[in-house]
Structure formats: structure tokens, C-alpha cells
Amino acid sequence: TVSNNTLFIDGGEIRRFTNTTSDPVPSLPTTISTIDLSQTWNNADTKIWKYLKKTTSVSAPGPPSLNDGAIFSNGSSLWLYGGVVSQAPKNEPVIPPNGIWRYDIAASQWSQPSAGGDPVQRLFRGTSIQAGNSGAFYLGGAKSPLGDAVFHAEKDAKDQYLVQGLLKFDEYKQTFNNISTIGLNQKGTVSDSYLSYIKAFGSQGVLVAFGGITIVPGKNVNYGNVDREDPRIQFSMQNITVYDIASHSWYQQQATGDIPSWRYMGCAVAVSAADQSSHSIYVFGGWTSGAADGNVYVLSIPSFTWIRVTRDTDPRWRHKCHLISNNHMLVVGGQRPQVDSPLELGILGCDNNPNFSQGLGIFSLNNHTWTTTYDPVVGATPYQIHPSISDAIGGNITGGATKRSPDQGFSSDALRELLGMAKPSVSGISPSPPILTTSIDNTARPHASRTINTGAIAGIVVGSVIFTILSLGFIWFSLSRRRRYLQRLSLDNKSNEQTGPANPPLNIPVEADAGPAGLELRSRREDELVARVYRSHEVHNATERYELPFATQEHAMPSHFKTHEVLVPFELSGCQTYGGNTE
Numbered sequence: 001t002v003s004n005n006t007l008f009i010d011g012g013e014i015r016r017f018t019n020t021t022s023d024p025v026p027s028l029p030t031t032i033s034t035i036d037l038s039q040t041w042n043n044a045d046t047k048i049w050k051y052l053k054k055t056t057s058v059s060a061p062g063p064p065s066l067n068d069g070a071i072f073s074n075g076s077s078l079w080l081y082g083g084v085v086s087q088a089p090k091n092e093p094v095i096p097p098n099g100i101w102r103y104d105i106a107a108s109q110w111s112q113p114s115a116g117g118d119p120v121q122r123l124f125r126g127t128s129i130q131a132g133n134s135g136a137f138y139l140g141g142a143k144s145p146l147g148d149a150v151f152h153a154e155k156d157a158k159d160q161y162l163v164q165g166l167l168k169f170d171e172y173k174q175t176f177n178n179i180s181t182i183g184l185n186q187k188g189t190v191s192d193s194y195l196s197y198i199k200a201f202g203s204q205g206v207l208v209a210f211g212g213i214t215i216v217p218g219k220n221v222n223y224g225n226v227d228r229e230d231p232r233i234q235f236s237m238q239n240i241t242v243y244d245i246a247s248h249s250w251y252q253q254q255a256t257g258d259i260p261s262w263r264y265m266g267c268a269v270a271v272s273a274a275d276q277s278s279h280s281i282y283v284f285g286g287w288t289s290g291a292a293d294g295n296v297y298v299l300s301i302p303s304f305t306w307i308r309v310t311r312d313t314d315p316r317w318r319h320k321c322h323l324i325s326n327n328h329m330l331v332v333g334g335q336r337p338q339v340d341s342p343l344e345l346g347i348l349g350c351d352n353n354p355n356f357s358q359g360l361g362i363f364s365l366n367n368h369t370w371t372t373t374y375d376p377v378v379g380a381t382p383y384q385i386h387p388s389i390s391d392a393i394g395g396n397i398t399g400g401a402t403k404r405s406p407d408q409g410f411s412s413d414a415l416r417e418l419l420g421m422a423k424p425s426v427s428g429i430s431p432s433p434p435i436l437t438t439s440i441d442n443t444a445r446p447h448a449s450r451t452i453n454t455g456a457i458a459g460i461v462v463g464s465v466i467f468t469i470l471s472l473g474f475i476w477f478s479l480s481r482r483r484r485y486l487q488r489l490s491l492d493n494k495s496n497e498q499t500g501p502a503n504p505p506l507n508i509p510v511e512a513d514a515g516p517a518g519l520e521l522r523s524r525r526e527d528e529l530v531a532r533v534y535r536s537h538e539v540h541n542a543t544e545r546y547e548l549p550f551a552t553q554e555h556a557m558p559s560h561f562k563t564h565e566v567l568v569p570f571e572l573s574g575c576q577t578y579g580g581n582t583e
Contacts, residue, residue: 001071001073001078001130002037002322002324003073003075003078003105004105005036005037005038005376006034006035006036006037007034007035007036007037007324007330008032008033008034008052008071008078009032009033009034009035009332010029010032010033010065010071010080011029011065011066011067011069011083012029012065012067012333013026013027013028013067013086013088014026014027014028014029015027015088026086026088026089027088027089028065028086028088028089029065030054030065031051031052031053031054032051032052032054033049033050033051033052034049034050034051034052035048035049035050036048036050037324037325037374037376038376039376040373040374040375040376040377041373041374042372042373042374043354043355043356043357043358043360043361043362043372043373043374044354044357044358044372046358054110055110056109056110056111057109057110062101062110063080063101063110063112064085064096065086066080066082066083066084066085066086066096066124066147067083067084067085067086067124068082068083068084068124068125069081069082069083069084069122069124070082070083070126070128070136070138071128072128072130072136072169072171073130073171074130074133074136074171074172076104076105076106077102077103077104077105077171078102078103078105079100079101079102079103079136079169079171080100080101080102080103081100081122081128081138081169082122082123082124082126082128082138082141082147083122083124083147084122084124084144084146084147085146085147087146093146093152095145095146095147095148095149095152096149097149098121098122098148098149098150099112099114099115100112100113100115113174114174115169115174115175115176116173116174116175116176117170117173117175117176117177118176118177118178119176120167120176120178121143121148121151122143122147122148123138123141123142123143123147123163123167124141124142124144124146124147125141125142125191125192125223126138126139126140126141126142126167126191127139127140127141127190127191127192127193127194127195127209127212128195129195129196129197129207130197131197131199131204131205131207131245132197132199132205134197134204134205134245135168135169135170135171135245136168136169136171137166137167137168137169137195137197137207138166138167138169139166139167139181139184139190139193139195139207139209140162140163140164140165140166140181140184140189140190140191140193140212141162141163141191142160142161142162142163142191142221143160143161143163144160145157145158145159145160146160159220160220160221160222160223161215161217161218161219161220161221162187162189162190162191162213162214162215162216162217162218162219162221163189163217164180164181164182164187164188164189164217165178165179165180165181165188166178166179166180166181166184166243167179179248181250182250183243183249183250183251184209184241184243184250185214185235185241186214187214187215187216187217188217189214189215189216189217190209190212190213190214190235191212191213191214191264192211192212192213192264192265193209193210193211193212193213193235193264194209194210194211194212194266194267194268194281194283194286195207195208195209195268196208196209196268196269196270196281197270198270198272198279198301199272200272200276200279200420201244201418201419201420202244202245202246202247202418203246204244204245204246205245206242206243206244206245206418207242207243207245208240208241208242208243208270208281208299208301209235209240209241209242209243210235210236210237210239210240210241210299211235211236211237211262211263211264211266211286212235212264213226213233213234213235213264214233214234214235215233228287228288228289229289234262234289235262235264236262237255237259237260237261237262237263237306238254238255238259239252239253239254239255240252240253240254240255240299240304242415242418242419244418249414249418251411251412251414251415251418252411253304253406253410253411253415254304254406254408254411255299255304255305255306255406256304256305256306256406256407256408257305257306257307257392258297258306258307258308259306260283260295260297260306260308261288261289261290261293262288262289263285263286263287263288263292264286264287265285265286265287265317265318266283266284266285266286266287266316266317266319267283267284267285267286267319267320267321267331268281268282268283268284268321269281269282269321269322269323269329270282270323271323271326271327271365271383272383273383273385273395273398273399273401274382274383274398274399275398275399275400276399277395277399277400277401277404278300278301278302278303278385278389278393278395278399278401278404279300279301279302280298280299280300280301280365280385280389281298281299281300281301282296282297282298282309282321282329282363282365283296283297283298283299284296284297284316284319284321284329284331284363285315285316285317285319285331285334286317287317287337292315292316292317292337293312293313293315294310294312294313294314294315294316295308295310295311295312296308296309296310296312296363296368297309298388298389300389300392300393300401300403301419302404302405302406302419302420303393303401303403303404303405303406303407304406305392305393305403305406305407307388307389307392309368309386309388309389310368312370314336314353314355314356315336315337316331316334316335316336316337316356316361317334317335317337318333318334318335319331319332319333319334319335319359319361320332320333320334321361321363324374324379325376325378325379325380326379326380326381326382326383327364327365327366327378327379327381327382327383327384328362328363328364328365328374328379329362329363329365330360330361330362330363330374331356331360331361331362331363332359332360332361333359334359354372355370355371355372357372362374365383365386366381366383366384366386367386368386368388382398384397384398385397385398385399385401
């Protein structure tokens, strides 16, 4: 996670090689590694690391180091949830009791509070994200005897299986809510997917999910032997899922463009154009059903257009990536997949690309290039839409997207309205229903005329003119009547002001008689009252709520409420580590 310009990394495995022929030597981190993001740093510099002890103020043990769990942060605390015990040291695993851990950043103190709400079990390989003040979310995942002490105690407990549900964690109330994922896909399950949060849509923002593995809940899954060619286990990269946090509604939308091949265990970050006309979800890495690639893709919302923005040959998976500053994607950890085995842990899985020294990759969202140095001054500049994106959706570096709808249209009116693409209306009037046309089969009526005769056309024209004149006259009559009424009302009000009635009359909205347009006309006083109430509501929200969307809006928040992007599995000394806690 990133808090107060500090990067926190927890969990995972570290593998080092003493030479090119020996087996890797695994180790588990017992501390949380940190990097100061307020300073310029290079990914090859070993002096950038600082370490945070995972010990409590009492004699009790601190939080364990687990794989494939999650870290949440509301700005003042870190929360560790989920994960499984690593088998890398080849020792008999000791499964910690179920529960969550909290780290108070200001007090530098660990504790293990009891969470309320829905009872939850420890899961792993779900996808998690911090959605500002809307809460923290953990999508899908699987249950394993290496993560659940009760499950592990069962005789011959070896199975691991996917579960349904979207966990929402309220960091302030310390409660969990298990939300149904029946609307996610046909099975309601997913693991190792791509998940992003976009604050701009709805009253609490939306989650956007795609990719990953989906299997019938409760069915044993062996990740090492998953048939990646089987389309039944592939959570589509073309059929995008949108979850509206406020209404608890799921939507699916077909995407078009340069759609990446199906993949899982990659990463995604989302960033918005300055004018909010488009939102770019950057996707990097992951294992595919074919040869993995090192390309970076963008899914542009709300047009649901896939765009390939780089063509690279250095693939990666089991990593995490996060938006830091305004315009950088930081890739942390992972390993290089091999064509014959995505679980390759040998020397071929080690990094020899300087762009990923120590498992840290820095990608400029403004330039669409990889770099080895992070400069916070450059990071403070605004995010700009790259030409490779604007060429596909229109606009310029600050936004102005002209393509704001999917090529095949939105899947539903509800999704269109959620994403701000509501059909245009005039003066609050709902759009007219579509006009239905019926095709007449003239072969069944051989004598039917295919054209309208001249007399009929003349009749239509004359009738239209008469109707228009009558309508205008009726509108003039209605408005004149209302004007006379208001004049009488004004005289009555002056009389009341002079006599000072004990019970002043209420200012009731004045309505016109039902005219052709059916418009409701309110008095000026009522309009002013509504405007005052609306402005008051806006001010109330601005003072009561601190949104935590993306780093691009950190300057609008108090210093103790910063955006927090969780960073996870990491790599040291040129060899892969993976499976650490993630957001």
C-alpha cells in the first residue's frame, strides 16, 4: 500500500540463486518492506529498502507472512486479510487462526481486532481493491486447507475450491459484508482476475472486472494442472463485468477493439482523463492460454474499447501493479512465465531485464514507456491521454473523448444511465417512446396502392397547420391566465404584508393547466428554495466525505486521507518472489 508517500510491501516468497545450476533457495520475509516515494529512486538501488517489524507490543506473535492474501488501507491503518501458508521452506505448515490484522500507521502498532458483520473464512487468490470511502473489496477467491485452520484439521484435507461472493470490508466499523456474485457470471466464481475501481460513476463508484479463472463452486481445482485451453474456465476479457456499489447491481457489456487474449494473474490500474470524458484501465501481464506476452493494454471506459499501447516481448505474471503519483504504474514482484510451465521456478524464471530489477517495474502512463527511475516531481504532473488512446476514442491529452459508447451499443439502458450516457431529454421531459413501424405485405393485397395520393397529402398538410394554430392559441391562453393569476396573488401578498396575518400563506407552486407539453411551472420562490437546498446538500457532502479514488486527486484531501494502492509480491536479488498479499 502507499501511505504518506511510503510504499509498504508484505508477504510473498523470495528465491535466490547462488549460481546458474543450483536450485533456488527460498525464504519468507518476516518484515514489511518499505520505499520512500517522496524521493527519487532507481529500481536497481538496494539502499532504497527500509523494513518494518511485524511484532506486537505484547509477547503474542505478530501477523504471519502469507501468500496471495490482501492488504486494505483507509489511510490511517493497514489491514491484512486472507492468504495461505507458503510451502516453499518444505516444512510442516502451521496454519494461523482465522482473523484479520490491523497496523495503526501513526502509532506504529499491530493488533488483531474481532471483525463483525457476516462471518468470513480465510480465502486466497481473490482480487482485492480499495474503493475510497466506499470500502475495501475482495472478489472471489478460493478456500484451501493451507489458509483455514479448521479446514486443515479435517482428515485428509487436500482440496481447494473456488467460492462465490464479493466481500466488502468497512474499515471504520470493522465489519464484513458478503455480497452475492450470482450476477458476476454463470458460476458466480472467479480467481486471479483483473479488478479496477472508477469513482466517477454512480454515487459510490463502480468496480470493473474481467479475466481470471471461473469454476463451479465447491469443485476441486488444481491450479498447477488447470486446462487453460478450456473456454469453460475462462472469465472473458471481452465480456466486461461492471458492479455498481451503491445499488448492488451487476452488468455485463461486450467490449471491442484489440482485445487481449484471455489471461489470469496479471494486474490493472485505472486513471481518469482530466475532464472525466474517459477512464483508462491499464492492463499488464498474466498467463494466457497460449504464449504469454509483455504488452500493455488499455480498456477505455465508457466506450469499452480495447487498445494495445505497447508491444513488448518480456512477459510477466503473479505480479501486482498500482497507480503511484498521477501518472505512473508501479509493477511489483512476479516471475517470467515459461511456455512449457507457468509455474516455472528455475533460473529461467529469474529477471535479467533491467526494467524489473529487484522486482520493481516503472511504467509511464503519459509516455507509455518503461523506465528504471521514479521521479516524484515528474509524477506530480497531471495524467495526459496518450495519442495511442485518443487515436481510438478521439479527443486530446486532457480528454474530450468523442467515442463514449460501445460500438454495439450499451447492453441495457440502466448501464447507459449509470455510466452517464443517459439519452438526452428536454426540460426534464422523458424521451418519447420509439415510433413503431409496421411493414405491410402488399402481395396479400394486390390492389393496395404503394403511394399516397395528392389529395391525402394536401389533407395532411392543412390538418397539421390548423392543429399548430390551435395549439399556439391554447398555450397563449394558458400563459395569459397564469399571468393574471400571479398579478392577483401579488396584490394579495401586499395586502397581507400591510395587515400582518397571524398565519402567512404557504408559497405553493403554481401549476399551469395541462397543455400540449404537460409542463409543470413552479413559482420563482420555490425554484430559489430548491436551489438553496441543493447547494446546501452539495456543501454538506463536500465537508462530510473524503473520497479516496486515485492518486490524481490526493491534493484535494487532508494529509491523513491519502489514496492507498496496495503493492504486493516482490522480488529481490534478481530472482522471483510471488504470492504476497495484494490489494
